[in-house]
Amino acid sequence: MRALVLDRPGSPETLHLADLPLPVPEPGQVRVRVEACGLNPVDYQIAASGHSDWAWPHVLGLDVVGIVDALGEGVTSTHVGRRVAYHGDLRRPGGYAEYALADASVLAPVPARLDAVSAAALPCAGMTAYQAAVRRLRAGKADTVLVAGGSGGVGGFAVQFAALAGARVIATASAHNTDHVLGLGAHQVIDYRSEDVAARVRELTDGRGVDAVVDTIGTASATQGLRLLSYGGALAAVAGRPDLHALPPFTTAPSVHEIALGAAYAHAGEKARADLAHMLADVMALAADGRIDPMLARTVALDDVPDALVELSGRHVRGKIVASITPGPVTRSS
The missing domain is CATH 3.90.180.10 (Medium-chain alcohol dehydrogenases, catalytic domain)
Structure with a gap:
């Protein structure tokens, strides 16, 4: 063959x-x-x-x-x-x-x-996003979800799953991908190249922060996402764990979910x-x-x-x- x-x-x-x-x-x-x-x-x-x-x-x-x-x-x-x-x-x-x-x-x-x-x-990216947004974060109508990296494979599916569940979706992407990500169901798109993502999220949520984060970028981005969670919020890390030391213990009480689809085999x-x-x-x-x-x-x-x-x-x-x-x-x- x-x-x-x-x-x-x-x-x-x-x-x-x-x-x-x-x-x-x-x-x-x-x-x-x-x-x-x-x-x-x-x-x-x-x-x-x-x-x-x-x-x-x-x-x-x-x-x-x-x-x-x-x-x-x-x-x-x-x-x-x-x-x-x-x-x-x-x-x-x-x-x-x-x-x-x-x-x-x-x-x-x-x-x-x-x-x-x-x-x-669909399999790798779609299932990873499904496990993150649907299985672990359980995004719903009362939630605001931040998707870091909304134009990529996992991020694009995460935007869709969260929007399908009725959540308000904020996504990060470069400016030339804004229309694409909005078309997938995002309500707001933040240009990570020209905007301060953390400040913009705070502005869009009236300072409250988001209920859930799907991070597809890496440890630094996931750590920033951890800081943007409201009390009791949850983060799904696809590309790298956040640094838990970034938050004082027993404050916003976040939960962190590591997504490792292929580990089901090993x-x-x-x-x-x-x-x-x-x-x-x-x-x-x-x-x-x-x-x-x-x-x-x-x-x-x-x-x-x-x-x-x-x-x-x-x-x-x-x-x-x-x-x-x-x-x-x-x-x-x-």
Whole structure:
């Protein structure tokens, strides 16, 4: 099969096409004929250092949509020919290939009214935002929610989920992304490049602060968000924990939630892995019903993924990029 492989830790430019043996599903696994695979920042981040569990060459790609092609021993939860989606285990070979293996327990059937490419835009970013805004923060009609990084993948979905729940949404984004983020459901957008975010949040909330924060930027931003919470507020940290020492103890009494979607494979049991399928089914149903936008920016061919990952690493991509996997000749870049 054709696959985009990494021979050793490195930058996205070192990825190249190769011909690999067709994988054979083990007990409890299925083989998927890949139709589409979503690109995520974790791809280039982990490529730079590699992983101790990888065998070389390694195939990246976590957000896979395709047709079940073969069943491993004991699999009765799905059938050959079904279109499924899943968020994969970063310790294992991924979906930048014509075929991939997955645990049967993490598969979510793709609704018939949702195309494969749109479905592949949803797993990592959509499920992370869903877990943050819906599961952990439980955003609702009486809440004001701050989304730091509202134009990115996770941030854009968080804006949508919070708005869908009836919350007032304040988001940060650069000025040229303001209309995009407002279109996703934000009520106000703060230009983090030209405005003082903390001062503007205080102004917009009459000094009260916000009830919840989804931070997709990093530790410094999450720490600022912690200071902007009203009494009893909650923060979901996607890209880095806040410094709890920034607040005196027993004052605003915040709660902090760390979101680590992929840790369900390495640090949890079967129940948590099965929940990945449940969450993804919920997210895909919302997209299929038109209640959330998959935010598909564009599709790329398999051999264009390295350039797209370089672009993604610049942290200015609006929405999601998805690789459409189609049969083709095997070539190797020099």
